[in-house]
Amino acid sequence: MPQQSHTSERIVIVGGGFAGLSSAVRLAQAGLPVTVLEQSKLGYAASTRNQGWLQSGAWFAPHHPQLARLCYDSLQETLQFCPGCVEPGYGSMIYISSSEQSALDGCTQAFEQVGLPYDRLSAIELDQSLPTVAPQQRRSGLRLPDRAFRPEVLLSDLAAAARNSGVEIRSETHVDRLLVEDGAVSGVSVRSQEQIRARMVILAAGTSSGLSFSQLFEPSAGRQSDYQLVNLKTHLRLVRPEVNCDPFCVIDAVGVNHLPHFGTSVFGTSRWKVVAPSDDEQIDADEARLLDAQLDLLFPDGLGADHEVQDWAGTTVQAMHVDQIQPGDAPLPTIIDHSLEPCRVDNVISIFPGRATLWSHLAEKVRVTVLDCLGSRSVETARPPWSVTKP
Ligand SMILES: Cc1cc2nc3c(=O)[nH]c(=O)nc-3n(C[C@H](O)[C@H](O)[C@H](O)COP(=O)(O)OP(=O)(O)OC[C@H]3O[C@@H](n4cnc5c(N)ncnc54)[C@H](O)[C@@H]3O)c2cc1C
Numbered sequence: 348m349p350q351q352s353h354t355s356e357r358i359v360i361v362g363g364g365f366a367g368l369s370s371a372v373r374l375a376q377a378g379l380p381v382t383v384l385e386q387s388k389l390g391y392a393a394s395t396r397n398q399g400w401l402q403s404g405a406w407f408a409p410h411h412p413q414l415a416r417l418c419y420d421s422l423q424e425t426l427q428f429c430p431g432c433v434e435p436g437y438g439s440m441i442y443i444s445s446s447e448q449s450a451l452d453g454c455t456q457a458f459e460q461v462g463l464p465y466d467r468l469s470a471i472e473l474d475q476s477l478p479t480v481a482p483q484q485r486r487s488g489l490r491l492p493d494r495a496f497r498p499e500v501l502l503s504d505l506a507a508a509a510r511n512s513g514v515e516i517r518s519e520t521h522v523d524r525l526l527v528e529d530g531a532v533s534g535v536s537v538r539s540q541e542q543i544r545a546r547m548v549i550l551a552a553g554t555s556s557g558l559s560f561s562q563l564f565e566p567s568a569g570r571q572s573d574y575q576l577v578n579l580k581t582h583l584r585l586v587r588p589e590v591n592c593d594p595f596c597v598i599d600a601v602g603v604n605h606l607p608h609f610g611t612s613v614f615g616t617s618r619w620k621v622v623a624p625s626d627d628e629q630i631d632a633d634e635a636r637l638l639d640a641q642l643d644l645l646f647p648d649g650l651g652a653d654h655e656v657q658d659w660a661g662t663t664v665q666a667m668h669v670d671q672i673q674p675g676d677a678p679l680p681t682i683i684d685h686s687l688e689p690c691r692v693d694n695v696i697s698i699f700p701g702r703a704t705l706w707s708h709l710a711e712k713v714r715v716t717v718l719d720c721l722g723s724r725s726v727e728t729a730r731p732p733w734s735v736t737k738p
Contacts, residue, residue, distance in 0.1 A: 355533065355534075355544045355545065355546050356379075356380055356546050357380045357381070357382055357543070357544065357545045357546060358374055358379050358380065358381045358382070358545060358546060358547050358548075358549065358717065359381075359382050359384060359534065359535055359543055359545040359547075359548045359549070360374075360381060360382070360383045360384070360548075360549045360551055361384055361522045361535065361548065361549065361550050361551060361552050362383075362384075362385060362550065362551035362552040362553060362555075363383050363384075363385030363389040363390065363391075363506070363516065363518065363551075364389075364390055364391075364392055364393060364394035364502075364551065364553055365390075365394045365498075365501075365502065365505070365700055365703050365706040365709075366551035366553075366698050366699065366700045366706065366709055367383050367385070367549070367551035368383065368389065368502060368505040368506055368509055368516075369505055369706040369707060369709065369710035370549060370551065370698060370709065370710045370713040370714070371383050371509045371512075371514045371516075372505065372508045372509045372512055372514070372710065372731065372732070373710045373711060373713065373714040373728070373731060374713070374714060374717055375509065375512035375513050375514045376512050376714075376728050376729045376731065377714055377717075377718060377723075377726050377728040378726060378728075379717070379721075380513070380515075381509075381513070381514045381515070382514070382515040382516075382517065382543065382545075383509065383514060383515070383516045383517070384517050384520045384521075384522050384535070384537065384543070385516070385517065385518045385519075385520060386519070386520065386521035386522070387518065387519065388518055388519075389502055389503075389506055389516070389518055390498065390499060390502040392553045392554065392555075393553050393554070393661060393662070393663045393703075394498055394502060394553075394703060395498050395499050395502065396659075396661045397498060397661065397663075397703055398583055398604075398606050398613050398615050399434070399495050399496050399497060399498055399606050399608055399613065400493065400495065400496075400594070400604065400606050400615075400704070401422055401425060401432075401433070401493060401494045401495070401496040401704055402418045402422065402493055402702060402704045403415075403418060403419050403422050403440070403463055403491050403492040403493040404416060404417065404418030404419045404422070404461060404463060405440075405442060405454070405458060405463055405465070405491045405493065406596070406602075406617070407677065408454065408457035408458055408460075408461045408463060409453065409454055409457040410676075410677075411676075411677045412457065412460055412461050414677050414678075414679060415457075415461045415463065416461050416462070417679075417680070417705060417708050418702070418704055418705065419461065419462070419463055419492075420707075420708065420735075421704050421705050421706065421707045421708050422492060422493070422494075422704065423735050424707040424731075424733040424734070424735055425496070425501065425704070425706075425707065425733065426494075427733050427734070427735045428501075428504065428508075428707075428731075428732055428733030429500065429501045429504040429505075429733075431500055431504075432496045432497050432498075432500040432501040432504070433494045433495070433496055433497075434494070434495040434496060434497060434607065434608055434609065436592070437494075437495050437592055437593060437594060437607045438476070438490075438592070438593045438594070439490055439491060439492050439493060439494055439593075439594070440490070440491050440492075440493035440494070440593070440594040440595060440596060441468065441473075441476055441477060441485075441488050441489070441490050441491075441593055441594070441595040441596075442454070442488065442489045442490075442491055442595070442596055442598055443473070443477070443480070443484065443485040443486075443487070443488045443595055443596070443597055443598070444485075444486060444487050444488070444597070444598050444599055445483060445484050445485070445486055445597070445599055446486060446487070446599070447486055447487055450487070450598060450599065451487050451488070451489055451598065454489070454598065455467075455489070458489075458491070463491060463492070464491075464492060465489045465490065465491050466489065466490045467488075467489055468488040468489065468490055472488075473485050473488045476488075476490075476592075476593045477591055477593065477595060478591075479590050479591050479646060480591065480595070480645050480646070481644065481645055481646065481647050484597065484644055484645050485595075488595075493594065493596075494594070495594050495606040495607055495608055497608070497609075498703060501706075505706075508732050520537050520538070520539075521537060521538040522535045522536070522537055522538075522552075522559075523535075523536045523537060523538055524536050524560075525548060525560060525562075525563075525692075525695065526542060526544075527692060530691060530692060530693060531692065531693035531694045532545070532547070532548045532692060532693065532694040532695040533545065533694070534548070535548060545694075546694065546721070547694045547695070547696075547717060547720065547721065548694065548695045548696075549695075549696055549697075549698060549713065549717070550563075550695065550696070550697040550698070551697075551698050553663065553664060553699075554578055554624065554662050554663065554664045556576065556664065556697050556699075557576040557578075557624055557664070558624050558625070560697075562690060562692075563685045563688070563690050563692060563695065563697065564576060564688075564690075565689070565690060566689060567689035567690065570689035571669075571689070572688055572689050573668060573669055573683075573687070573688065574666050574667060574668055574669070574681070574683050574688070575666075575667050575669075576624075576664055576665075576666055576667075577621055577664065577665045577666075577667050577674040578621065578622050578623065578624050578626065578662055578663075578664050579619040579620065579621060579622070579662065579663055579664070579665055579674060579675050580619065580620045580622045580626060580628075580631075580660055580661070580662045581615060581616070581618060581619050581620070581634075581660065581661060581663075582615065582616070582618075582630065582631060582634035582635065582638065582658065582659075582660045583613055583614065583615045583658070583659055583660070583661070584613070584614045584615075584635075584638050584642075584656060584657070584658050585611050585612070585613050585614075585656070585657045585658075585659070586611065586612045586613075586614065586650060586654055586655070586656055587610065587611045587612075587654065587655040587656075587657075588610055588611070588654070589607045589610055589611055589612040590605075590612045590646065590650055590654075591605060591607065591612065592607060593607070594606050594607060597641075597645075600641075601616045601617060601618055601637065601641065602616055602617030602618075603615070603616050603638070603641040603642075603645065604616070604617070614638060614641075614642065616634075616637065616638065616641065618634070618637070618675075619674065619675030620634075621674050621675075622662060626662060628659065628660050628661060628662060629660065630658050630659070630660055631660065634660070635658055638658070664699060665678050665681075665699065665701060666681040666683060666697070666699040667681075668681065678701030678702050678705075679701050679705075680698075680699065680700050680701045680705045680708050680709035680712060681698070681699045681701065682696055682697070682698050682699075682709075682712055682713060682716050683696060683697040683698075683699075684696050684716070684720070685697065694720075696713075696716060696717070696720070698713055707731065707733050710731070711731070714728060
């Protein structure tokens with residue numbers, strides 16, 4: 348006999364990454380009873396296997412000013428809520444170009460429009476900050492507020508804030524399926540055969556969302572979906588010991604970037620390859636060669652014989668609205684209300700932060716959407732613990 352627990356007032360969140368935990372805090376602050384179910388440890392998937400780049404939005408500013416502003420607001424909220432998540436001992440990010448001022452000059456106008464603070468670095472400052480990088484690859488440079496951050500520290504603080512607000516968090520609890528009655532979700536079933544009743548279910552299951560809950564994303568005759576889930580894979584290279592103290596990114600070509608983490612350097616590119624949902628996290632030889640070539644340009648004398656190198660690849664998911672053009676281009680925080688989609692199932696939404704950096708913005712969007720769905724829009728909610736505005 349399936350065991351039943353909890354009342355139907357509960358909001359059940361499936362997934363304990365940045366999306367699930369931050370949303371849980373805001374919903375609990377709105378007075379809702381919330382349970383987070385995580386199949387493994389908190390942050391088991393993309394939330395702890397990323398590059399740890401807390402983006403200021405500068406990368407997006409020239410083409411997506413609104414997204415850039417969201418990133419900058421989220422960065423400030425992250426620093427306010429969890430200053431300890433910033434990698435200690437490292438500075439803020441330097442955007443470099445191999446050309447003279449012109450390329451970066453184009454960017455500064457965009458930074459000013461978005462309100463991003465930046466400092467222009469002299470040749471001497473670039474020599475001091477990026478001594479190991481080939482001078483011809485850093486002919487001009489700007490310092491922006493992006494930081495290297497420790498995702499596990501931020502997740503741990505979010506989990507603590509959630510618990511303090513009354514959220515029940517259950518790890519090692521895999522959700523098998525949604526319970527659907529008369530076209531509406533009434534709860535979830537977990538692997539132990541337990542059924543958990545819910546007033547509403549929020550899927551924050553990352554790349555598993557489309558696979559494990561496919562009935563919500565299936566096309567239906569005559570009804571067009573407004574969203575498409577796109578799985579995106581990128582490659583990273585860890586080098587130990589670190590090759591430079593400051594984080595930096597190259598605005599030219601493939602946008603190679605460097606984030607220092609506790610005595611290591613993690614390199615990536617701005618390339619995100621569209622992959623099948625079932626794609627594993629194997630290293631793609633072409634991407635590894637591309638990283639080799641980029642590092643050869645940046646460090647023509649090599650990294651030194653005693654360096655240890657380890658490559659890995661990771662996959663994240665972007666929920667693209669029909670208006671969006673390019674996968675990976677503008678990773679916006681997105682909420683899909685499945686009652687408006689071809690499946691027409693009530694009481695369930697799926698949420699996607701786009702980037703870990705955008706967690707606080709997503710959480711606020713989720714609070715507004717859920718209160719709206721429940722018809723309690725006017726509920727007074729305490730200020731989020733990450734608020735940077737004075738009461
Ligand atoms: C290689 C890589 C590098 C990246 N670098 C950066 C970066 O530097 N900066 C940045 O801002 N963003 C970065 N990102 C993106 C960022 O990591 C993701 O956008 C973010 O972590 C997604 O958070 P999430 O909570 O939606 O998903 P996830 O972190 O994937 O969380 C989903 C959770 O749901 C759980 N789950 C799944 N199915 C079930 C189920 N059936 N029952 C219960 N639990 C379930 C999973 O175990 C997991 O913990 C990177 C992503 C990748 C892959």
